[in-house]
Amino acid sequence: MDNLSSENDTLIRYRDDEPVDHAAVTVDSFLDQSSASAVRVEPGDDARELLPHLERLSLVEVNFPAFGDGRGYSSAQILREAGYQGELRAVGDVLVDQVAYMRRCGFDAFDPDAPLNEADLETALSRWPEVYQGAADKRTPIWSKRHA
Amino acid sequence: MYLYDQYDQAMVDARVAEFRDQAQRRLEGKLTEDQFKPLRLMNGLYLQLHAYMLRVAIPYGTLNSRQMHALADIAEKYDRGYGHFTTRQNIQYNWIKLEDAGDILADLAEVEMHAIQTSGNCIRNISSDHFAGAAADELVDPRPYAELLRQWSSFHPEFSYxxxxxxIAVIASDTDRAAMRLHDIGIQIVKNDAGELGAAFYVGGGMGRTPMIAPCIKEFVPLDRLVTYAEACLRVYNRHGRRDNKYKARIKILVHEMGAEEYTRQVDAEFDHMLSQGIEPPFAELERIRTFFEDPLFEEGASAEIDRSDPDFALWVDRNTHAHKADGYVSAVISLKPVGGIPGDATSEQMRLMADLAKDYSFDELRVMHTQNIVLPHVRVADLHALWTALEEAGLGSSNLDTIEDIIACPGLDYCSLANARSIPVAQKISERFAANGKTEALGKLKLKISGCINACGHHHAGHIGILGVDKKGVENYQLLLGGSEAEDVSLAKITGPGFDEAGIVDAVETAADVYLREREDGERFLDTYRRIGMAPFKEALYG
Known part of the structure; x- marks a missing residue:
């Protein structure tokens, strides 16, 4: 884990590459301008509009204005299913009790409005010994282990 | 029935640890109540009017005697010695302390039970036909498919918010005993012309304040695509279901506003895409699950003869047993609707007795019906008299299945913070009225369902007679509805007219019943007569 305290106190990344150094633009502006490599997906945006442009994207921020709005989980899945390899960052009302599922859906960075307690985060991310479903994190589902 | 392996057990144990940790962080103030609420809800913990309520999952309503004993113990240890069986085939305890919840979940985990996703904005406990694996009229046992979907939907990372x-409800008979088309997804296991099994998907049904009957969006999904198709249905809903208004957020509104055709088109496109994602368990997994639901060893040539010399016993047999696929066996229903009682309530003593009887007479298996009764699914006809005698002695021998006394009622204003009116006293008064006036027998099959508010937990839209409690300027008022059905002849009930007070609604039900008795033709149920003659004669009698 890489805490970039100099730039951002709350950013948590599970990647080795350097973070993008410019701000993310909206989906509409991204589709209008070819130079941006970072985009922010709002809950009502259609993540599939980004699919033709995945190669020039290094950062997709998925915004959670309220933690109970689960559309961002599907946006993340859709991007990973389409082969997006860049950073997928959950931003906004991101709470420690949601991060395990977010990791499963392909998020590899978090920039929460309120900082996450490091010990609670560790606990949350090591909570599930197994998983029942296939998802973007490619963990081996229980059904696969049963029939290995 | 299904038994956990080390994986299932590990997941349930992890959940207990997670909840203990969350409850601790709540107590330490690290979580606000707003943040904690969805977490406790996804563990079945509601805050009611007087106390916390804990809803325990009974997947597709099936449990064994050891589990029923554990439920009885929990009622005694942590509650007031009773529990309430619900319309989703679950059980809920109404007087729980938050600080006990973790221990209760741990007790449940010891008998392969949990409260996972019994509430919250997630995929809930999956219900099924209470006569599954026993009914003479079923195609196959629907429960393996329900179990496959239970595992898929548990802790689903994409669909927990x-x-x-x-x-979701899963059935496998043309006779619908699970209100399948009044679910967000109703699945019927069917056979195609080639003789292969598959699943028909009905999507967008529901009760609540905007009742809707689910249209069939796919007539045949092959069994080795079941999970993938369900995933596609859920993704379209998660992305496009309304989030601006809680009362318009169910999938029924999406399917209605988008149109079933467009919803289906989007699901099919998502499904085509997902086929390449490898999310479907191998067929071997379905076969593994099926082995848990194989028939018990029924006795060959068991006698189907019944000594009907005791009329009370004969009546119970006629009313409370259901045709079984094995000769010499029936499914026997234990009514939790004693006259004047609280529909669906059972004491710890009664739970233990039912558990022991299941062990002695029903291959150690029990079912919870969505109509809030208990089934012993596989009883030898030869054992019926002994079973009935034991039930009678414990006050569990009511012969009133599917009669006007077999009322579904939500907890209502006696417990529920959402309710506008009490349901339980109305149910009690109606069953007392009809037991006293002797009309129960003459009325025959009549489904009466009571909700204490428009959220419709008591399924009033689907009652042959429905009652909806409302608040009228601070006074409880009850609307009468007629003509609903949750079965294969599904329909939504219509309001008769102005509401009644508590005494008035009991009279009104009797008035409606009398119209039926006067107007009915040979063999007609209340519902059939209503459908033939319409609302007018009832209105005339009620308000004329």
């Missing part, structure tokens, strides 16, 4: 709750 849906716009609203999500309920």
């Amino acid at each position: 849906l716009p609203r709750k999500f309920k």
